[in-house]
Amino acid sequence: MARYTGPVCKMCRREGQKLFLKGERCYSEKCSVDRRAYAPGQHGQGRKKPSEYALHLREKQKLRRIYGVLEAQFVRYFKAADAKKGITGDILMQTLERRLDNVVYRLGFARSRAEARQLVRHGHITVSGKKNDIPSYQVDEGEVIAIRAESKTNPIFAGLQEFLTKYKTPAWLELDFENIQGKVLHLPERSEIDVDVQEHLIVELY
Numbered sequence: 001m002a003r004y005t006g007p008v009c010k011m012c013r014r015e016g017q018k019l020f021l022k023g024e025r026c027y028s029e030k031c032s033v034d035r036r037a038y039a040p041g042q043h044g045q046g047r048k049k050p051s052e053y054a055l056h057l058r059e060k061q062k063l064r065r066i067y068g069v070l071e072a073q074f075v076r077y078f079k080a081a082d083a084k085k086g087i088t089g090d091i092l093m094q095t096l097e098r099r100l101d102n103v104v105y106r107l108g109f110a111r112s113r114a115e116a117r118q119l120v121r122h123g124h125i126t127v128s129g130k131k132n133d134i135p136s137y138q139v140d141e142g143e144v145i146a147i148r149a150e151s152k153t154n155p156i157f158a159g160l161q162e163f164l165t166k167y168k169t170p171a172w173l174e175l176d177f178e179n180i181q182g183k184v185l186h187l188p189e190r191s192e193i194d195v196d197v198q199e200h201l202i203v204e205l206y
Helices: 009-015 023-027 052-067 071-083 088-097 100-106 113-121 160-164 199-205
Strands: 125-127 144-147 173-176 181-184
Touching: 052 071, 052 199, 071 088, 088 100, 088 199, 100 113, 100 125, 100 144
Parallel strands: none
Antiparallel strands: 125 144, 144 181, 173 181
16 A cells, blocks of 8 residues: 655645644654744745645645545545535545544544554454454444454553543544543534644635
């Protein structure tokens, strides 16, 4: 499966804001955006005012990078959203938010979406009792996302239960920290998705 393997902190600097791609590092003094708040590259500090097209493109790139989606897959998501009835931007955001790797991240089982994607790919996650190793799987209302019983003793989950006691999930998810599982109460509304992106610019771009 194709995926980006380059330096992720460079992505945040290019977009000019934290995309929270590196987990705990994003909240520490080591964060690259805090240390060097300008775009990477030789001319990063001397960039001219962006054109209208550049503003549209940056929003698309920002959203794609936040969810860790490659270009071809993002285009497929957009076309599917555009074909449905309703507000295309809202449907696109909902589709990205319903990805299994994102839900694992939103439930607090991982500190970043990249880490959540790895947990899913390695078979540590179940959906309604069945192992699911597809990060792009679209969760549905009523489904229960949990860590496999066999995986709970894995060192990577050490201290997770204690962390979850203080963790707050989005309103569309319900967290059971004692059993380390979560339930999809309803499909996410745009107002419940705390992603700082102007999706209408992405719609205009396409």
